[in-house]
Amino acid sequence: MTMVLRLIVGFGAWVLLILAISNSAQAKNSEQGVNDIKVPQVLAHRDRAEPINRILKHRLDVLLPELMAESELDMWLVINREYGEDALFYTLVPEPTFAARRTTLLVFVRNEEGVERFSVSRYPIAGFYESRWQGGTDQQQWQRLVEIIKDYDPQKIGINVSEEWAVADGLSQGLYSTLMSHLPEELQKRVVSSEELVVRWFETRTKPEKEVYPQIVAIARGVIAEAFSSKVITPGVTTDKDIAWYIRERFEELGVKPWFQPYVTVQRKGDTNDPESPFFGRSDRVIMPGDIIHTDVGLCYLKLCTDTQEMGYVARFGEYEVPKGLKEALAKGNQWQDILTSQYKTGRTGNEILKATQVAAKKQKLNSSTYTHPLGFVGHAVGPTIGMWDNQGPTPVKGDRKLYPNTAYAIEGNVKVKLPEWDNQLIQIMLEQSALFDGERVIYLAGRQTEWHFIR
Structure with missing residues (x-):
């Protein structure tokens, strides 16, 4: 291949990347169901x-x-x-x-x-x-x-x-x-x-990085949509580890690097959960109708990393939509996200953002926990820590760091909600979406989960 042709191919790869962003990575759940999210194009290593x-x-x-x-x-x-x-x-x-x-x-x-x-x-x-x-x-x-x-x-x-x-x-x-x-x-x-x-x-993300980051996040969300579907899950047969390994192998197939082993947990009616436990959900289970499933995945591509957690529900026989109680529970998770992101102000410390979020969430009667971290060249990146799952503040040193514009974060945390359809059993909605703070607002890089992955 001549040098001129290689330059043309290289430029073409960049154009394809930008087109992929505009066509797929910016899709939001208000415009497209989570089960319809597609994995965008991934460039060959040379490109x-x-x-x-x-x-x-x-x-x-x-x-x-x-x-x-x-x-x-x-x-x-x-x-x-x-x-x-x-x-x-x-x-x-x-x-x-x-x-x-x-x-x-x-x-x-x-x-x-x-x-x-x-x-x-x-x-x-x-x-x-x-x-x-x-x-x-x-x-x-x-x-x-x-x-x-x-x-x-x-x-x-x-x-x-x-x-x-x-x-x-x-x-x-x-x-x-x-x-x-x-x-x-x-x-x-x-x-x-x-x-x-x-x-x-x-911690700083530049204009060219902001142009490609949405597509990188969309890859993670697209693979989750595949994994949380009947393409992968057969109730009564598929295990949580089968789903986790599907995600891992799919990343490898696409040529993107997982920065930790994906995992899946299962919540089921009748589970006995300690209300004070930081996390609900169990592993080593066969997926059954009526289960709530959750996954946590992270990948790196084009030297930028993502961190994503989403929720799914496996339909019971004759069930054609997600139960009302689950819809309302996920909405409370989105409400917690909105409270957290509304507290992002340039110059505030991570501990200040955490405290303001906790106060506002309590006023809204949300039983929430916040453990949000920066994203970038590595998954658990540097910058202001906004709570930790085992330390709800204040976090010394890293929680005291100030917030700067053009920095990316995994908006991560959970809410615990009583589910009427499960005799008011306490369930947990665990969410994590990659987002960027531009100095004025927090923008989800490839949308966020506002509806359940529904495995029919």
């Missing part, structure tokens, strides 16, 4: 490189200068060794990059025009990080880095060490010791943590 690298270049050229200025860093060093890379490294390098080569030293220097970026490594990363070292011994590599630092004379040199945030703590002890042993004492005094920069880099 993903162009959009991934386009997004990365935009982040490096547009976002990074803003974040380095915010964090007041003059220079940022990202240092990795082959097969000991941290999660941050893979957010900074283009496709296809599978590992750091030997010791890879990435250098970012803030100036009036933006951010200058390069490597001090044996192997350059073409188009993104040209090398300023001609090769030699390990000792010569570190000496060259020190020469460059002296030439730029930065007052604040950021390195990836952090007590609280794992993604900002990727510099190994060995590399840290090597760096500091080569820096003169005066430069050692200028070394600071790049924690704030790394957290903001991870």
